[in-house]
Amino acid sequence: MRAIAVSAFRAEPSLVEVPKPDPEPGEVRVKVEYAALNPLDWQTADGAPDGAVPPVFPFVLGTDFAGRVDMIGSGDNTFRVGDPVFGRVTAPPPGRCGAYAEYVCVPQDSPIALVPRDVPLRIAAALPSAGTTAAQILSSTAVRSGLSLLLIGATGGVGCFLTQLAAARGIGVVAAVRGDEGRRMKELGATATVDTTTGPDTLEAAVRGLYPDGVDALVDLVSTDEAAFAAYAALVRDGGVTVTTRGVAAPPGVAWTDFRLAPSAALLGELAAAVAGGELEVPVDMELPLEKAPQALVQNRAGGARGKTVFGI
Numbered sequence: 001m002r003a004i005a006v007s008a009f010r011a012e013p014s015l016v017e018v019p020k021p022d023p024e025p026g027e028v029r030v031k032v033e034y035a036a037l038n039p040l041d042w043q044t045a046d047g048a049p050d051g052a053v054p055p056v057f058p059f060v061l062g063t064d065f066a067g068r069v070d071m072i073g074s075g076d077n078t079f080r081v082g083d084p085v086f087g088r089v090t091a092p093p094p095g096r097c098g099a100y101a102e103y104v105c106v107p108q109d110s111p112i113a114l115v116p117r118d119v120p121l122r123i124a125a126a127l128p129s130a131g132t133t134a135a136q137i138l139s140s141t142a143v144r145s146g147l148s149l150l151l152i153g154a155t156g157g158v159g160c161f162l163t164q165l166a167a168a169r170g171i172g173v174v175a176a177v178r179g180d181e182g183r184r185m186k187e188l189g190a191t192a193t194v195d196t197t198t199g200p201d202t203l204e205a206a207v208r209g210l211y212p213d214g215v216d217a218l219v220d221l222v223s224t225d226e227a228a229f230a231a232y233a234a235l236v237r238d239g240g241v242t243v244t245t246r247g248v249a250a251p252p253g254v255a256w257t258d259f260r261l262a263p264s265a266a267l268l269g270e271l272a273a274a275v276a277g278g279e280l281e282v283p284v285d286m287e288l289p290l291e292k293a294p295q296a297l298v299q300n301r302a303g304g305a306r307g308k309t310v311f312g313i
């Protein structure tokens with residue numbers, strides 16, 4: 001089958017032929033119709049996460065997928081052949097595949113759920129990692145209606161979902177972006193959008209103008225150095241909370257969560273129901289053929305994501 005793989009860590013991803021996988025007991029095989037790009041995909045290609053079992057090369061990249069159940073392994077079963085499903089490949093063990101492939105095998109008890117009838121597979125594929133991250137960040141901040149959240153990196157996958165989920169709960173979202181993205185972010189529900197490229201003091205002036213004592217929460221999807229994170233954390237009121245998805249430490253005395261995604265099938269089901277009900281928009285910005293995944297990964301690494309990129313397989 002066709003797949004996008006690396007031959008070693010930090011090698012260029014390329015289109016390869018690999019054997020079609022067979023489902024192990026307790027797994028389903030999914031004929032993938034769409035996979036979605038996440039920064040985790042190129043981060044994984046750069047090296048194994050701490051503590052992870054090293055993969056077998058060629059290592060097929062990709063985390064998020066949507067398609068149809070095509071074969072079912074032995075044992076207890078909750079799916080039927082032909083079911084439309086979407087989900088997330090979590091840490092494929094050695095020799096197993098990621099989602100940038102024609103077929104993927106995943107355990108039935110992993111984050112995989114049925115796609116509601118009215119939701120297209122290309123939309124469902126864009127939901128798993130970024131959607132569940134946004135939902136779990138929101139629960140971890142425990143910010144209530146009427147309070148405020150400063151969101152750094154709001155134009156990407158996680159940011160577009162988080163802006164919508166927070167706004168729907170009555171939380172004021174200050175979206176920090178690069179470029180002229182005010183209209184797009186307002187449509188997603190942001191209270192204010194600040195282009196951080198217009199000057200070093202623009203963001204502080206905007207936040208203090210709206211919330212003189214500072215925002216109630218910071219979610220930083222971007223900063224990888226402590227000084228940058230601390231500068232944003234200085235815009236949080238005393239007693240407020242900060243969250244990073246990039247593993248960067250907070251200054252002493254600041255309430256801080258080093259976010260780690262723990263996706264579940266139940267949460268996927270909730271998000272898909274919200275999409276089907278018209279309460280959550282899935283911002284698919286680009287749809288490309290699988291062959292274009294290597295270039296798209298290079299582009300994502302350089303920045304500039306606007307919502308999600310999906311690959312038609």
Ligand SMILES: NC(=O)c1ccc[n+]([C@@H]2O[C@H](COP(=O)([O-])OP(=O)(O)OC[C@H]3O[C@@H](n4cnc5c(N)ncnc54)[C@H](OP(=O)(O)O)[C@@H]3O)[C@@H](O)[C@H]2O)c1
Nearest residue numbers: 039133153155156157158177178245259260261303304305
């Ligand atoms: N810890 C976890 O469990 C977990 C879970 C999910 C995601 N993550 C991480 O969280 C990060 C965000 O994920 P994602 O899926 O949203 O990525 P994404 O779709 O690539 O979006 C990142 C966004 O950040 C923007 N950006 C970059 N630098 C910026 C800056 N200085 N100021 C404002 N905006 C900036 C980018 O646009 P511009 O370049 O145009 O500014 C882009 O829109 C990734 O690094 C991902 O690996 C971690």
